[in-house]
Amino acid sequence: xxxxxxxxxxxxxxxxxxxxxxxxxxxxxxxxxxxxxxxxxxxxxxxxxxxxxxxxxxxxxxxxxxxxxxxxxxxxxxxxxxxxxxxxxxxxxxxxxxxxxxxxxxxxxxxxxxxxxxxxxxxxxxxxxxxxxxxxxxxxxxxxxxxxxxxxxxxxxxxxxxxxxxxxxxxxxxxxxxxxxxxxxxxxxxxxxxxxxxxxxxxxxxxxxxxxxxxxxxxxxxxxxxxxxxxxxxxxxxxxxxxxxxxxxxxxxxxxxxxxxxxxxxxxxxxxxxxxxxxxxx
Amino acid sequence: xxxxxxxxxxxxxxxxxxxxxxxxxxxxxxxxxxxxxxxxxxxxxxxxxxxxxxxxxxxxxxxxxxxxxxxxxxxxxxxxxxxxxxxxxxxxxxxxxxxxxxxxxxxxxxxxxxxxxxxxxxxxxxxxxxxxxxxxxxxxxxxxxxxxxxxxxxxxxxxxxxxxxxxxxxxxxxxxxxxxxxxxxxxxxxxxxxxxxxxxxxxxxxxxxxxxxxxxxxxxxxxxxxxxxxxxxxxxxxxxxxxxxxxxxxxxxxxxxxxxxxxxx
Numbered sequence: 278x279x280x281x282x283x284x285x286x287x288x289x290x291x292x293x294x295x296x297x298x299x300x301x302x303x304x305x306x307x308x309x310x311x312x313x314x315x316x317x318x319x320x321x322x323x324x325x326x327x328x329x330x331x332x333x334x335x336x337x338x339x340x341x342x343x344x345x346x347x348x349x350x351x352x353x354x355x356x357x358x359x360x361x362x363x364x365x366x367x368x369x370x371x372x373x374x375x376x377x378x379x380x381x382x383x384x385x386x387x388x389x390x391x392x393x394x395x396x397x398x399x400x401x402x403x404x405x406x407x408x409x410x411x412x413x414x415x416x417x418x419x420x421x422x423x424x425x426x427x428x429x430x431x432x433x434x435x436x437x438x439x440x441x442x443x444x445x446x447x448x449x450x451x452x453x454x455x456x457x458x459x460x461x462x463x464x465x466x467x468x469x470x471x472x473x474x475x476x477x478x479x480x481x482x483x484x485x486x487x488x489x490x491x492x493x494x495x496x497x498x499x500x501x502x503x504x505x506x507x508x509x510x511x512x513x514x515x516x517x518x519x520x521x522x523x524x525x526x527x528x529x530x531x532x533x534x535x536x537x538x539x540x541x542x543x544x545x546x547x548x549x550x551x552x553x554x555x556x557x558x559x
Numbered sequence: 560x561x562x563x564x565x566x567x568x569x570x571x572x573x574x575x576x577x578x579x580x581x582x583x584x585x586x587x588x589x590x591x592x593x594x595x596x597x598x599x600x601x602x603x604x605x606x607x608x609x610x611x612x613x614x615x616x617x618x619x620x621x622x623x624x625x626x627x628x629x630x631x632x633x634x635x636x637x638x639x640x641x642x643x644x645x646x647x648x649x650x651x652x653x654x655x656x657x658x659x660x661x662x663x664x665x666x667x668x669x670x671x672x673x674x675x676x677x678x679x680x681x682x683x684x685x686x687x688x689x690x691x692x693x694x695x696x697x698x699x700x701x702x703x704x705x706x707x708x709x710x711x712x713x714x715x716x717x718x719x720x721x722x723x724x725x726x727x728x729x730x731x732x733x734x735x736x737x738x739x740x741x742x743x744x745x746x747x748x749x750x751x752x753x754x755x756x757x758x759x760x761x762x763x764x765x766x767x768x769x770x771x772x773x774x775x776x777x778x779x780x781x782x783x784x785x786x787x788x789x790x791x792x793x794x795x796x797x798x799x800x801x802x803x804x805x806x807x808x809x810x811x812x813x814x815x816x817x818x819x820x821x822x823x824x
Contacts, residue, residue, distance in 0.1 A: 305728050306726070306728060433727050436727075437727070438723075438727045438728070438729050439727060439728055439729070440721060440724075440728065440729040440730055440731050441730075441731065442719075442731050444734065444748070455708075455719075455731070457706055457721075459704060459723070460704075463701070463703070463704045463705060464587050464588060464591075464704075464705060464706070465704050465705065465706040465721065466706060466707075467706055467707070467708065467709070486709065490706070490707050490709055491709045492709055
C-alpha cells in the first residue's frame, strides 16, 4: 500500500522467519515418550480454523487453488469421531462432513450431493467418481483429517517399532523418526514418518503411509501454541498426493478447546438432505 | 458457486503432464533376493581402475589403482603414479588395516572403526573398509529387516535395511536405491549408529561380467570426514572369482626404514 502510494519499486513480502534459539537434543525414546504423552493428553478437541486448499495434479491435468478461505469448525472425539463443517459469509454452510469412526458422511449443499460410506473409503477407490471430475471437498474423508492431527500415539504396545532416520528429507535441525510394523519374515511396512524440529522437539512434518506402504498423507505443523500444557499447532497443511488435494488449516488460537464435555452422538452422523443426490461408497 | 472455485473446472490452469518413460516393477522380496544373489556370487574381485579423490575444494589427480577383495571382508587397494611409482598401498582383513605411504616413508596400522577426526587432511581418515563396504558385495543378512521407503521419486525403489534393537527401538543401517529402469542399485547410503550418513555411494555404467552386474562408475562420499572418491573401473579390468595365489595378498609388511604409526587404541 505504501509502495503503491509513493510509487517505489520495492515491495515487501512477509516470509517465514528462521526459528530462533539453540538446537536441542533428545534420544529416540524421549521423543516417542513425549509424542505419546501429548497425543494421549487429548481425548477430544474443538478447533475453529480458516481452511484453504488446492486440488489437482498430473492425473487431473490442472492445479486449482481455492481463492477464498472457509471458516471451519473441527470437532474430534477419540477414538474415531470427527466432524468438520465450513461456512462462508452470506452463503452459509458450504460443506459438512462427519464420521463416527465406522461410517462417514459428506454433505455438499452447493452441489446438492451427499456422500456416505465406510470411514476408511478413499476417493481413489473404484466406485468413486474419477478424480478429475470431482471437487477437492468430495475427495476429503474425515478420517484423513483425524489421522493428521497428532493425537494418535505411536502404538509401541501393539508391536510398532521406531528408529531414527536422519536422511535427505531431514535437515541438521530435525530428527526423523520412522514408525513401522515389523513382520516375522523380515519384510516390514512403514506406518509413519514423524520429523521433529530440534528447536522445540515438536513434530514439524508427518508422512502417513497406506497399507501398501505408499505415502497417503503428508502433513506439516507450525506455530505451536500451548493449551492446558499441550502443544497444539496453529498452522497445519495436509496433502494427499494420491487424491491430488491439499488443505491449509490456520487454527485460531482462541478457538482451541481441548477435552470439552462429551458431545451428543448425533454430532458424528449426518442425514442426507431432502432431494440431495446420495452417493454410497463401499 | 463457492465449491466450483475449489473444483478443477474453475482452476487457474497450470498444466501438469505425467511421466511417460517405461519403468520396471519388483517386489521388496525380489529386489533383496537379486541384490543378495549378486553380492553372494562374488567371492573374489579384482578391479583395475582410476581413482580420483576430492577433499574440500581440492581435487587430486587420478591415480591408476588396483583393488582386490575376498569374502568375507578382505580388501587391498594400491595406486601408482607415472614416474613416482606406488603412491599408497592399503590392506584390511575387515577389522584391522595397514596403510603404506612410500613417498612419505610412513606405515600406519590401526582399526577400521577408529577414525580420529582430521579436518585439515580429510584423506588421512580414509579406511579401506569404507571402500569395501560401498562395493555392493556385502549381502543383506537374513537377521536384518528390510522395508520400502516410498518417499523417493517414482523412477526408483528405496529399500531400508534395519537392525532390530531393544525395546522396539531399531537402527537404520543402509538405504539402497534401485533404479526402476534396470532394477540395479544406483545409490547406497550407509549409516552410522546415530542414523547419520556415514557413506553415500552412487553406481552407474553397469557391465555384466560372468553373468554378474558390476558398476564401472562409482563415487564414495564421506560427508562427515569431508572427502569423495571416484572410482572409474576399466571395462577390461574386471576379474571375478579368481583365487589369489598369494596367502598374504591382504596383509602388508612394514617396509624397512619406514616410520611406524599405530593409531590408538
